[in-house]
Amino acid sequence: MHLFSLRIQEKEQFLQISCPLSVLLWLLASFFGFSIRMGDYESSSTPTHEREQHLIAAARHIMQALRSSSFQTDDLRKTLSDLESHLSAIAAITESKTEEFSEFEKRLKSAEEEVFSWESNDQIMIWDSGPVEASNYLKSIDEIQTLIQNFTGLSVDEYGKHKELLYRADSVLQLAMSRLEEELIHILVRYEQYLEPEYMSFRLSGADIVYDESFVSVEEESIEEASQRNRYTNESDDYYVVDLVQPLAIPHLKSIAKAMFASNYGYEFCQSFINTRKYALDKYLVVLGVQIFSIEDVLKMEWTSLNLEIKKWSWNMKIIIRVYLASEKRLFEQILTEFGSVSSFCFLDISKATMACLLNFGEAIAMGSRRPEKLFSLLDMYEVLADLLLDIDALFMEETGSIIRIEFHELMKSLGNLAKTTFLEFGNAIATSNTSSNPFSGGGIHPLTRYVMNYIKTLTEYARTLNFLVNDQCIEDSNPALELEDRQGIEDSFSSTFYPTAHHLLSITSTLKSSLDSRSKLYKDAALQHVFLMNNIHYMVQKVNSSKLMFFFGDEWIREHIAEVRQHATSYERATWSSVLSLLRDDNQRSHSFSKASSRERCRAFSIAFEEVYKSQTGWSIPDLELREGLQISTAQNVIQAYRTFVGRISGNISDKDIKYTVDDLEKYIFHLFEGSPRSLHHAFIRRR
Template sequence: MQRHRRTLSTTVVEETVAAAATLVSKWHPDDHHSSLFLHGHASEADHFLRAAADLHRAMLFFASDPTNAHNGHALVQANHLLDTAMRRLQLELRLLLSLSAPPAASLDRLRALADTMMAAGYGKECISTFKERHRAALRRQHTAMQVQLSKLTWEQVDDNIQSWLAAARIAFTSVFPAEKELCDTVFAGDASVGDAVFEDVANNQAANLLAVAEAAVARARRAPERLFRVLDVHDALTEVLPEILWVFGERSEVAKRACSALFKAGEAARGALANLEAAIEKEPSKATVAGGAVHPLTRYVMNYLVFLADYEGALDRINQQGSPESSLTSRASMSIGRLVQVLMRKIEAKGESYREAALRHLFMANNTHYVARKVAMIPSLGVGDDDGEEYCRRRHVEAYVRAAWGKVLKAIAAADGVEVEEAVMESVAKQEKWVAADEEMGQVLRAAATAAVVPKYRMFYRRHGATLRLTPGDVNAMIAALFGGIATDSSN
């Protein structure tokens, strides 16, 4: 009775193998003209997967009694058919993985295909094919250019960092999460396998991206002029870090490397700001400019700070990273405000180098005006236009007028016509090469000088006009022509 049941089972298994052989022959791996899984053969694809599973079970059945000579022959046949079926599935796996964005149906096929290969003992081939295809795709689509960037000079990195920033954001927030989801889906039968496959596929590419960030930060060398690129990198790493921690895992090497790069970017940024402050302090105080103009240091620093204000969020995070125990130190506006104060102290020191008092006050008026204009462009400092202008007028414009036109006013008070005219001509001649920070500042200077001099000269002219060559209109026109102004009609 037992022998009959065994014979019946053998017959059933042999018929199953025969049916599988027909399907395997139809979809032989050497035939690449059509895809079992992509070209509308859904029902037959399911049959093929079941046939492959049947062949694996047949092998186990025939192997259970190795003493039976018939079983040995059948085992060899089933093994050969299973190997052929697995090579076909490996081909189908390559075709499915060649899709840039597999639809949901293809994901289901991928998972079923992988489950079948893994269950049949062909997991190594399945995993190897998956890794090979996706490593190449990631390298080709997202990191070919960035890998080379890590070998470039700073100037070349600077020229290309924007491309890297875009690539890094896409890779860490979209590409790698999608890859992780794909691995989890395809190898859902064994989570540890999915994790291992993802790491092997993605880790090297992620490391290549992070290498560019590391290179950019390292080559910045805390130089102030390179700070903005460091802040760009810091912003990008801050943005993608949560995704990195979630996708790769908090204890992964990728996460550790990203955290380290972020920390070093913060250190480099703080170092660049400290070096900028030191550079301002070291600027020679006696290095002045002709005509009391805005000093190049003032222009550089204030334009730098206005640009820096766009990164206040990053600066807040970086300052807090460096001093987490105090929320006050995390305010970017305090860092910017401190640099403004350091600059103003240096400008005041430079002003003292001018021997001519009027030129010294003009220099201070111009530079303070320029600083006020730029400070007003940084809302977080809380200083409006009126505040800066009032400071400029009260402390420097009035002092300039007193120093530049004091001799004229003194001569008018002494009622000496000849001395008055000589003083006017001398004062105008001295100021002809002096400059204003901008047209607005020029108007302020001309208006202040006109208000201080012309009314008094007009009164003096009424009493002593017969002895004077210069009319009030002449004096008014001469003042109006200073600092790039246009002379007015002298008949007024």
Template sequence: MPRKGMRSICFNPRTPSFSSHQSSHSTPSRRSSSEFMIDQTIETASAIIMKWNPNSSTYASVTSLFYENKSEARLFIKCVNELQKVMQLIVSDDSTSPKLVESQILMQIAMKRLQKEFYQILSTNRAYLDPESVSVRSSRTSARSSISDYEDDGSRDDDVHVASDSITELEDVSSFAMADLRSIAECMISSGYAKECVSIYKIIRKSIIDEGIYRLGVERVSSSQMNKMDWEVLDLKIKNWLEAMKVSMKTLFNGERILCDSVFSMSDSVRESCFTDISKEGANLLFVFPELVATKNKKSSPDKLFRLLDMFTSIAQHWQDIETIFSFESASTIRSQALNSLIKLSDSVRSMISKFEQSIYKESSKSPPPGGGLHSLTTNTMDHLCLLADYSNVLMDILADWTPQPRKSSSLPEYSFSGSYSVSDDSPTSAISACIAWLVTVLLCKLDGKAKHYKDVSISYLFIANNLQHVVSKVRTSNLHYLLGEEWTAKHEAKVRQYAANYEKLAWGRVFSSLPENPTAVISRKQANEWFRRFNNSFEEAYKRQSSCIVPDTKLRDEIKVSIAAKLVKVYREFYDMHRLWITGAGDEENVRSIVRFDPEDVGHYLSDLFFGTVSTASTSSSSSASAPASSLQRHSRDFQLSFRV
């Protein structure tokens, strides 16, 4: 009989009272075995149910059945289950039987008792049934199961004994509370009181989830509030959200799902309804936040880009947990919200990368760095790209369909690195690799245009060499190398050497040509004087022009110095050794100094002082030329000085 129908019988004023039923029972000898079993079941159930009727005694109203006496609690559940079976039997035989009314009254009293016990267990064990404790307990249970399987194989040894004992010691109150809740839930659901049981569970457990979300710093924020929020405040909220996401997936929602599945294991529909209603509001609050951040006004910054990538990474990393925990059909809106946030974050990241590309295009500074040094556009862009490369795993998904979009109307100069954005790679990283390579190409094109602002063409080449070297160095020492590959890196390293060679040729070519091709050839004193004067003038002029040049990269700086010295110092030394004595013997010392202003050591010292941006001008007096290198030797490596004495 439907529950509503049974209740109508129960409250019929013409129905005989419970006490009169007891007095009207006939003796067992006159009843059939079935009737005897029914009477016995009702009598046994009545004894224990009435004992724990909250309205029957003060003791029953203030004491917990499950806390005071576990064995009696199990008996109580057993009697209620037997009473339910008897009621079904009575209904099938005679739906108007007074015994049905008597059983229904007992059932109502029992359900009130179980409702009270269910509430007390949930309330008093709140600390032991928090999602974190439940999650940990679940892990321990899994570990114990693994050990049991191992024991069944007959392979148990001392190590297994230790592990098993350790897990047993870790078992806490939550396991017993969950078992009690499950037995009560099963009893109430099978007796037709699922609604009352579920109602209590939802009220208490939802408050735990909502409180947990609040404590994790996730609050309801409207779109208008988000758009008015300062970046510093939003950045703090994003940091809180990232931590909240981690805790929510591993403990809060995971623990609640485990608890709900355990308590309502007998009914798929009940546990689905319970978990979805409990978690839906908190989960949607958690997953809607990234979407709001992704759509927050149109302003972008590198900091915001990386925060969006952090949020995308967090959802992506926990996606399997999201699908597992919120697997119910009724929780599909939660999964949809998480997916929608992923899509919005992905769109926003692509948009911000596009804006970053535009910012390189639009960089409009006209004054190039003094001495051909590093441009701030180079350092800022490469720092940004290095950080992007650290997110290559998620960017592979975000930029899967990326293709370069060259601007037909752009003001970029004709660039000799054409095709450098191409990365010959069929791996899953090819899209992001091509994107990064393209952004580097845009940077180098822009630098190529800025190099033309130098009046000295040689410094233009040094500027390109310096900035390209910084690019290559950043690629070598970051995840960019994994994305761009060795072939790309080696190709651009060769371009650095090419530009350095172009600088050397333009800046020092006249000095190289100021010495005879055969420095040891026999020439006249007049010819020797002329060669010395030509060298003095060209060297002083080149040194004066290049003294302000800067090469920040130590390796490139040394390579350029060694290359210049190899072409200059050795030839000059041979020429000097061959012809100085001749000139010395031809006149007084002052006249000789006016002709031979530098000895080979001086030349090496002056070269070693180059490319730091703070160098003294080469002196025309021998005394000055001797003093300047002396300070240089104190500042720079002696090993490098020796490299000039080739």
């Protein structure tokens, strides 16, 4: 009996450490001499909760036998009572687990049926069927998620019912996630919205003018106006963030995102979302005409083609960044904001390839040569980037987008430096431009003058940008006259804010005048030299006086150059007509009349000289009508007055038939001069009766 008491004490200590039910059953059997095969209750093929029920029944059977024994003691009865309490507790727990498994399986089966029902109808989309169907499907997914989370925490045999149910739940959840991916793509495609026509492809105006580096002649149409069309054609000051997906689809997309992220399928959601939106972006880029050029392609491209691509690039940059990507970012934020930085990473993923394409083209341009014809395009590109700077900083403000921000800023700096250098070296390009050994025909406005003046006239449209770029340029000029022009023309008449730009524009015109002076010396006729300079300086004054250049050059510059035009007109008259009119003057100051022979000879000599002037100078050109008529009137006044006086003095010596040209004839012929069409006087000498 002492041994029995020891066993009872050992059993109680064993119970206190909550031994497994199967061990408890074995202990009872061994203590009290019962024979039992534990293998009957531990078969792995028997579900856990059923095995526990068998063990409890066996334990109670042993305890019932002990109660019926004849050698019960108080200790035994107390021990059996304690055992009964433990068995009841274990039975209650086992029953609870049994109910949990049953409830889990029931709920899982219901969710499975909902998921499987749509797999058999894979041609019908859930969200197309209505909000009730979509809601029921999402509820089934929520149910599966809840079951998995609750059931995962249970401490049960992993080789039993527990593992089987978890595997079923994971499988059906995976199937549901796959279906949600399909629904996501379908919704994005079905409810995709296309941009308005004003945000579509770039169309170049037919009136666009392209500068080239050869300083060839351009049409007289205002290049400034053409440049304005170049810069603003197809552009609008209004840019809007638009809905790339119909608003009614946003709640659907958010519900799918929430379900997939809650199920740890956020990566799969993002990949499907990004790939679908990338496809939409690629389609839009095709509509915009965006092409991928290598640096080598850009550097080898003909200027006309390259200039067109630059204009398309400028248009595309604004539309893609300010409209499309801004709208795309809003879409990502609408769907993914609640998931932290996921939205930023996804947006960067969809936009980085497009931004790389645009920035690479700009970098290729920045690597090109410094040629005058590129300046306007460089300034356009720089202004586009400067205008978009805040947009880029806002789109990629997170650390994830820092690489794009940095590359954007660096490209703007590179283009600005190239534009500044090209502008500052434009004067050198004028000075080193090819000078033909032959003079410009007719003494008209040289193509170089037209090119340069229209060029700098257009530059005034970029005054603020140029001033910003060259403001830090050290201005050193050794020309005192130019410094005087700077002081009087700029500081008195124009805001000193634009002094750096104005200084360089004045320097360019100074270089142009030097080049024109050299070209004028190619003419052998001194009179034609003056006509050439008069024409070209007058053209310069016209361009300055009729444009924003007047604010850069000032009134003093205009007055000085108008005076130069008049001086060249006076010099022309002196060079041409002094020798001709000398034939009409009497060398003998005391004589008031000519002899008959002298009168005839002087008439003949004057007629020959006039005909020579007429023959050559009708081929000379003064394109400006007002300037031409002014010089014709001035010439006519001097010549006609001298000729009328001469004819009056000789009228008594010779008959009218000896006078080849009347005063009216001369006046008419003088107004044929400078029209650019050579003529000859075939005047038949007819004796008047």
